[in-house]
Amino acid sequence: MKVNGQHYHTIWVKEGDDSIVQAIDQRVLPHQFEIVDLKTCNDTVTAIKDMIVRGAPLIGVTAAYGMYLAVLGNENLQEAAQKLNASRPTAINLAWAVNEQLKTVEGLSDRGEVIAKLLENAHRIKTEDIVISRKIGEHGLSLIEEMSQNKKGETVNILTHCNAGWLATIDWGTATSPIYHAFEKGIKVHVWVDETRPRNQGANLTAFEFNQHGIPHTIISDNTGGHLMQHGMVDMAIVGTDRTTIQGDVANKIGTYLKALAAYDNNIPFYVALPSTSIDWDIKDGLKEIPIETRSENEVKYIQGKAENGKLTKVLLTPESSNALNVGFDVTPARLVTGLITERGICNANKEGIFQLFSEKK
Amino acid sequence: MKVNGQHYHTIWVKEGDDSIVQAIDQRVLPHQFEIVDLKTCNDTVTAIKDMIVRGAPLIGVTAAYGMYLAVLGNENLQEAAQKLNASRPTAINLAWAVNEQLKTVEGLSDRGEVIAKLLENAHRIKTEDIVISRKIGEHGLSLIEEMSQNKKGETVNILTHCNAGWLATIDWGTATSPIYHAFEKGIKVHVWVDETRPRNQGANLTAFEFNQHGIPHTIISDNTGGHLMQHGMVDMAIVGTDRTTIQGDVANKIGTYLKALAAYDNNIPFYVALPSTSIDWDIKDGLKEIPIETRSENEVKYIQGKAENGKLTKVLLTPESSNALNVGFDVTPARLVTGLITERGICNANKEGIFQLFSEKK
Secondary structure (H helix, E strand, O other), X not given: OEEOOXXXXXXXXXXXXXXXXXXXXXXXXXXXXOEEEEOOHHHHHHHHHOOOOOOHHHHHHHHHHHHHHHHHOOOOHHHHHHHHHOOOOOOHHHHHHHHHHHHHOOOOOOHHHHXXXXXXHHHHHHHHHHHHHHHHHHHHHHHHHHHHHHOOOOOEEEEEOOXXXXXXXXXXXXXXXXXHHHHHOOOOEEEEEEOOOOOOHHHHHHHHHHHHHOOOEEEEOOOOHHHHHHOOOOOEXXXXXXXXXXXXXXXXXXXXXXXXXXXHHOOOOEEEEOOHHHEEOOOOOHHHHOOOOEEOOHHHHEEXXXXXXXXXXXXXXXXXXXXXXXXXXXEEOHHHOOEEEEOOEXXXXXXXXXXXXXXXXX | XXXXXXXXXXXEEOOOOOOOEEEEOOOOOOOOXXXXXXXXXXXXXXXHHOOOOOOHHHHHHHHHHHHHHHHHOOOOHHHHHHHHHOOOOOOHHHHHHHHHHHHHOOOOOOHHHHHHHHHHHHHHHHHHHHHHHHHHHHHHHHHHHHHHHHOOOOOEEEEEOOOOOHHHOOOOOOOOHHHHHHHHOOOOEEEEEEOOOOOOHHHXXXXXXXXXHOOOEEEEOOOOHHHHHHOOOOOEEEEOOOEEEOOOOEEXXXXXXXXXXXXXXXXXXXXXXXXXXXXXXXXXXXXXXOOOOEEXXXXXXXXXXXXXXXXXXXXXXXXXXXXXXXXXXXXXXHHHOOEEEEOOEEEOOOHHHHHHHOHXXX
C-alpha cells in the first residue's frame, strides 16, 4: 500500500542487486521510515527475531528469502532451516515457507540452480501472499458492504487489534484488507485501532498504515474496546491470527480473547481474517495445543517513542525492580468467532466450515 | 503503608504549619518520590485535575481539605464547592466530601470557627477513610484465607486493575487492603498487576506500593489477564470502583469490564472492593446512568517514563497526526461481579445484597 504517496511492499529484492533483500524496518515506525538491507540468512533470522519484520505472512516470506540468502552465502540449507524455524515459535507460516523452500530444491545439486530456484520460489511465495491478501479483502468487503447497507450508508465502525495490516504481509494485509477494499470502493469506514501493548503494533503500525493511506481511524488503549462495544460504537471487529486450529480456535496477539468476549457479550460480529497457510491442520484445541511465546519482560517494562528532541527514546515505565510477564499471544475459542475470512471465502469457525472451503484437506 | 521503610499517608497537614496541606505527587511515581505543598483551594483543584492525587477516596479527602484552604484564603465557600465538584466528573466521593464540608459549617458565621470546623471535619473524613479501608481489608481477607485453604497453602494469585491501593485512599487502599491484610497475616499471595493504560496506574502506583511493602507481584499488559485466567494462573480478581449503583453495576477504570468478562468466562471470582461512600444510591443502571469521563487524547498518544539519563521523559507513541480517544472508565454490569467487599462486610452485587448491609438506605 502507500507510503508518502508511493506504493510499497514490506520486503523486496534490491533493484539491480539480487544478493540483497530489503525490508521496511518496522521497529522505528511510525516515527521514521527506514529500509534495511538483509544480506545473509543470519540477517533474516535477526530481522524476524528482533521484529524488524513481523506478522505471520511476512515472517514466512522473509524466511523464504532467508533460505535463498543462506545458499548464496554458502551455508548449509538444513542448518539455515533450523535456525529460521527457531527464530519465532508461534507463527506457522514460518515453518511452512521454510519447508516450501526445502521441497523446491529437493534432489537438486547444482548450486547455481539451487540459488535460482530458491529465489524464484521466494518470489512465488511473496506473490501468492499478495494474491491471498487481495482475495481476503474481496471476500471481507462483502461483510462491510452489508453492514454499510444496514446502516443506510452511515460510517461502519470496525475495531481491530494489533497489526494484521499490509505491514504484516506483503500488501493489503489480512484483517485490514477488507477495510482497504471498502475504502477504495468509497464505503464510509472508521477504524478503532487498539494500541496493543506491549509492543504497540496498533499505534505504531496500523495507525501508520491508515495515516498514510488516508483511512479514518482513532487509536484507543487496549482497555477501551469493551466500553465502545457496550455503547454501540463498534459495528464489527476484524482481527488477524497467527495460527488457527481445525476446530476454529485462533491464536492471535495477546488481548484478542478479551475483545472477542466483549463482542460476544454485546452481540457484535467478530471476524478473523487469515490466509489458509496459517491454519494448523494437525491440531484441534487451541488452548491446549498452540504453543504460546513468552517474550522478554523488558518489552513491558520499557517503551520506545519519539521524545521532544525528535529522537527515538526508550523509557522505563515500571519500578526498576518489579518483575513483568510478557505473553505474546492468547487463544480465542471458536465459540466466540463469528466467521473466518479466508482467501477462498468466509466460513464458520469450525471443522465443517473450514472443510467446506478446503475440502482437499479433509 | 510503607515507603522506604517509613509509614506514610497520601495526604496530611504539614507538621508545624496547618496552613499547608501536603500530598505525595503521584504523577512522578514510581521513579521519584516527591511531596507537594497545597496552599490554596486552587492548588487542590489542580491536584485533583492533574492527578497529583487520584483515586475516589483520596480525591474526596483532598476536596475536603480544599474547602478548608478556600476559607483560609478568604474565598467564597459555595464557589469553592463548585470548582472542586467540577474538577473530576466521575468520582462520587468528591461531591460527597464537599457536601460534608458544607453541612458542617451550615449556619456558622465566625470565620475562625468555620476554619476550625472545616479542618477538623477534613481530619474526620480522612480518619474515617482509613478505618473504612482497614475494615474492607479485614472482610476481604476472609476470601483470600479461604482460597489459600482451598489451595492447601499454595500461593493465591490475585489480579488487580489500575490502582485501588493505599495511594488511591489514605492508607491500606480498597482492592489492595485485603491483600495487605493477607500478606501481614503470612498468607502466601502474588498479585498480577495490570499496567492499566493509558495512565499506567498499575505499573506506576500499584507496583510501587507492592515494591515498597514487599508484596510479590508481576506487572502485565492489560491484554494479558484473559490468557492467565484461561490457564488457571489467576485465583481471583479484586478491583476498586469509582461509583457503584444500587443494582451493583460498577464504574471503574477503563478495561475493568474486559477482565470481568474473562473472569466470568473462566469461572474465577471477581470482587469489587469499595467504601460505601462510592455507592450512588440514586441510580440503578450503571451503563445508562453513570457519566463517563473522556480525557485528553494526549494521555494515549504520549507516555512518561524514565529515560536512560535518569530524567522523566515524555515520548510520542503514535503517528503525530492520528487521533486518539481516551475514555477514563467503563461499567461492569452486576451480573459479572461475584461480590462487593465493603466496610460492613461482603455482599452480592445487587439491591438485596447491598440493602442487607446498608438497611438504613432502603
